[in-house]
Amino acid sequence: MTDKAKLYAVKNDEGEWMSLDGTKMGIWYSNNPTLFKDKSYAEAQSMGRKAHVVTLVEEQKVNLPREVGEELDDYQAEDIDLLDYLHDVIDSEELRVTRVWMLHDREHRIGILADAYRYGWEAEPEAKWYVKAPESWGFNGYYFCKHINGQVFPENPNPAAFDSDWTQFTRAELKKYHFDSDIFTLVPVEADKEVSR
Numbered sequence: 001m002t003d004k005a006k007l008y009a010v011k012n013d014e015g016e017w018m019s020l021d022g023t024k025m026g027i028w029y030s031n032n033p034t035l036f037k038d039k040s041y042a043e044a045q046s047m048g049r050k051a052h053v054v055t056l057v058e059e060q061k062v063n064l065p066r067e068v069g070e071e072l073d074d075y076q077a078e079d080i081d082l083l084d085y086l087h088d089v090i091d092s093e094e095l096r097v098t099r100v101w102m103l104h105d106r107e108h109r110i111g112i113l114a115d116a117y118r119y120g121w122e123a124e125p126e127a128k129w130y131v132k133a134p135e136s137w138g139f140n141g142y143y144f145c146k147h148i149n150g151q152v153f154p155e156n157p158n159p160a161a162f163d164s165d166w167t168q169f170t171r172a173e174l175k176k177y178h179f180d181s182d183i184f185t186l187v188p189v190e191a192d193k194e195v196s197r
Contacts, residue, residue: 005058008042009033012051020045062116066123067097072116082117086110128168131177132185143167144179152177 010018010033017033035056036042042053064072071094075085089095089102102109133139133154142154146166168189174180 005060006039007035007037007056007058008039009035009054009056010042010046010049010051011054012049018045018049018051059115059119061120061122062112063124064112064116064121065097065101066126068101068113069116069121069123071095071098072113072121076117082114085117086113089113126170128170128189129174130167130187130189131169131174131179132187134183134185136183144169144177146173 012018012028014028016028016030018027019029019032020027020034021032036045039053039055046053072085075088075095080088089098098113102113131144133142133144137154139154142156144152144167145155146152146169169177169179174186179186
């Protein structure tokens with residue numbers, strides 16, 4: 001999750017909000033609070049007024065694997081509440097992708113799913129790899145590249161080419177071109193070191 005945006009408001013001991021809109025005689029109302037970007041300014045407004053500063057946090061969407069988020073959307077479309085959804089993650093065959101995703105850190109990921117249910121989700125950036133051609137094929141230092149016509153071929157690309165999509169393969173493309181075999185060396189796009197499969 002990304003950093004949350006914060007705003008501040010002033011609330012008195014009776015539960016009313018400070019509203020400095022200038023259209024009314026008083027400053028305390030049950031709705032329409034004045035929001036401050038600076039906490040110290042809000043604190044200064046509350047001084048001497050039997051009031052305190054309330055921090056308002058805008059919740060951000062949660063990053064989820066696309067398949068997990070799509071399963072969540074399917075459940076929300078059926079108007080299933082959060083507790084039933086979390087129960088079904090453990091029990092239901094319909095949520096198989098989510099159940100497998102949760103195996104790695106169940107307690108932490110239950111919280112992530114609950115936040116995604118409440119605040120929405122967006123797809124995690126898809127992992128990509130460079131595929132190094134096997135040296136035994138005579139292509140020392142070569143990487144596979146995608147041609148515009150859909151073919152793949154080993155090439156010794158210019159280092160600037162590594163920033164382009166034609167040298168980066170998604171997990172689906174690795175399977176499509178059979179690069180998920182042990183003979184190929186996969187290098188994660190974000191990593192500096194080579195990872196052998």
